[in-house]
Amino acid sequence: MPDHPHSSDHPADDGSESGQGMGSGLPPEIEQMLARLTGGTLDPDMAKALKDMGVDKIDPSMMQMMVGQLQAMFASPDTDAFNVGLATDAARKAVSAAGDAVVSEVANRQTAQAAQVAELWLDEVTSFEAPGVTTHAWSRAEWVEASMPVWRTLVEPVAEGVGRAVGAALHTQLEQLGEGALPEGMFPPGVDPSMLIGQMEPMVAKMSGAMFGLQVGQAVGALATETVSGTEVGLPVVADRSVVLLPANVEAFAEGLGVDLEQVRLYLAVREAARVRLFSEVPWIGPQLVAAVRDYARDITIDTDRIESALQSVDPTDAEALQAALQDQLFRPDQSPAQRAALGRLETYLALVEGWVDVVTDRATRAHLPQAAALGEAVRRRRATGGPAEKAFAGLVGLELRPRRLRDAANLWSALESAHGSSGRDAAWGHPDVAPTGADLDDPLGYVERVGSSDSAALDAALDQILRGGEDSAGTTSES
Template sequence: MSKFGFGFHGPDDSDDDRDKDNHDNQFGFFFGGPLGGNAGGKGGAGNMGAGNLGDILNQFGSMLSGFGTDMNSPDGKGPVNYAMAKRTARQRIAATKKDTRPRHSDSQAVADSVRLAELWLDEATILPAGASGSVAFGPAQWLDETFDTWKRVVTPLADKLGDAALGGVPEEMRSQLGPLAGMMKQINAMNFGVQLGNTLGEMASDVVLSTQWGVPLAQGETAAIATEHLDAMAKKLGCEPREALIYLAAREAAHLRLFKHVPWLVERLILDVEEFAAGLSLDYSAMEEATSDFTPESLNDPAKMQEMMERMQGQDFSPQVVSSNTHARERLETSLSLIEGWVDYVTGVALDSRIPAAAMINAAWSEFRNNGSPAMEALTKALGISFTAPKANEAVELWRRLDDAVGVTKRDSVWDHPDFLPVASDLDNPAAFISNVAFDEDEMEGFNPISEIEKLERELNEKRDENGQSDTDGQSDEK
């Protein structure tokens, strides 16, 4: 991994030096489970595709060939076998035949677009530029650069889900498992690894920005765009490829301004995921309710069995992921909505007078984001938490009205501290939040909110110290 995230490639790069693990064969998975299913529909992450028996056996042999290495790898330990996940993702990427290494001219086009976008963004926000460089990237590079972040996000969720899955085993049976319990955990880890790999492989083949979901998945501050998908994205946005590239560059640069100059933001997003994971469990109520009428006597009643089968037809009885810490999910979704809404707004302001179709492009991106991707939907269903921004449109309206009321400087100063940010209810009814920010300028003169918070914290600490000293003195007097 490069020092600044997303390494640079010169004009002599070729496909010959591509990772040796990228084999040109379809990798179908054979497990069911939390990350399973038909994430991509026909031909998607969970589809083996058509083929004769020899093809299927070759695929199965390819899967088995790396099991020993994956099991003994340091990344093969824990709730997810990440060695298997990465190998599976690479094979999935190779099967899409989309992993062409970007040319030097692609990275040059991205660099020119980012420089132009940064100049325009300077007029739309007080946050200075955050990108340390720029690059065009391909699917395999995205996988490598984002994999460590995915591990941090997925591990606590998979760990709790693995415990919850074993918790579904009756107590009397669990006590008799003995060494089999460890084997079950290994199987679960392999299951997670294969299916996570398929999901990430499909995402890697479709992603267009390193910050596409409002989370800085890659380490560093490099603005990265998948130029291979530029023509397809231009069609979705209803514009020319050049306009699409500038728009994507502006979005990427705006995200990096936030992530660099609001230092607490990234950690807060990850901590919300970890807090949500701490309360995870599996809800088996759908299956329990469906089978509540089943009795041994039912086996001897064909009519009743037929009725039960018809009632269960087409229903989803897989255990649902739930969490007692739903407030953490709400806070994450609100933060992502505020991030995406802010980026939507400042990008629109920056491009509005420069690109005639800017408003239309922004609206098309919003629709593209709201539609989501099958792989992200599968990941959301599996983990119980969404990395989408469900109220980004409402956040755009909040930032617009706040800008009208208080101006750019005070609008962006809201990012100075997490306590200043709008909460979920403010997205539905922003008037009260805006009026709180827009109080009389005379009251604001000489007022430093950060200093006031620090002063309050010092006073509280001093009061605690005094109370502690008083308690100690009282105990000495009694003696």
């Protein structure tokens, strides 16, 4: 019987010019794949170790499936920390499994009309101008494709941090090993496992990038089935500053609200158009959000002891349990002081963005939509139970946002508006050095006093409005 019985099943498609193996005793498919991963040559010690582990005895059909999966994972010639192709593919598969369809012409027209009306209403309540009238009604898959470049920018620093941590952990563990340190038979006699690290590094880098890519893809895919508009997550993930709605998700959001779908569509279009204006007219806020994520990623660490402890309780033959244990532990790094500071800035900026959108949307819709207050309440409930932004960050970078800061931010913008009008409210975005901070969210009236002169009566009126019901100031309760 040949050393690798299934090699004859593929005499001419094993990736080599002659169809013959390299003499290692491994299946030609594995030989060629390992050679590509290790710079074109197959290390004899690695080949012998794999053969001694029984790789050459694997069932041919299982071998083909395994090789296909590994080749897809390692298809890219680069050792990127984040496999964006794999992430996009995983996200598209997720939305396809959940159900997705091409947007109809009717839905396109309805979205365009809602956006036009939204812009007219916003013109009356904010000094920020619309960047244009471009409108899109997207399917879930279209949102995935359009937003993935920005997700890549946001999560790549985290992926790099994870990759460094995984590589460092591997180096540390293998450098501490010597002959006899591993279970008997895992490596042939005389082979020092630490010497194999150089050969394994490219493969480990690709595996780390693939694991993170899959996680990002699954998170973005899940998000695409929920988000009602292009930038509902509070981040400028749609690069062309268009007003985007996802009709299927808008309809799903409207179910059970007892509100006419047209009102729901108009209300959500106003929120989206307001957010697009903000990102366009305040060019520093988007980069600041990205910088906060990057600062968080720069100091990322992984508790390898916790990972090892988790793996000890998992059956190594149970692939699903193994993956779950790794993901549960690997992507929950302990936070350093620098990371906590970055997280605080990120939460503050996101709260300021959404709080401003809450206030402006209320001002734009309360005279036009009979159910504006009810819709504001529905949006607030959606956030309180873990909205798209919270889920996205928790899944991608382990950051859990606190919805309570959004109400604080809405109170601050309302106080500014009461004291200085809508132009004074919007002027606070003029520069990051004068924009509200986390401390200002705790003391909105103190911030109002610092940004401009106002008599005590106006300040008392603003304070009275907030204390009488902060939700009213953001349009989140019904008017009497």
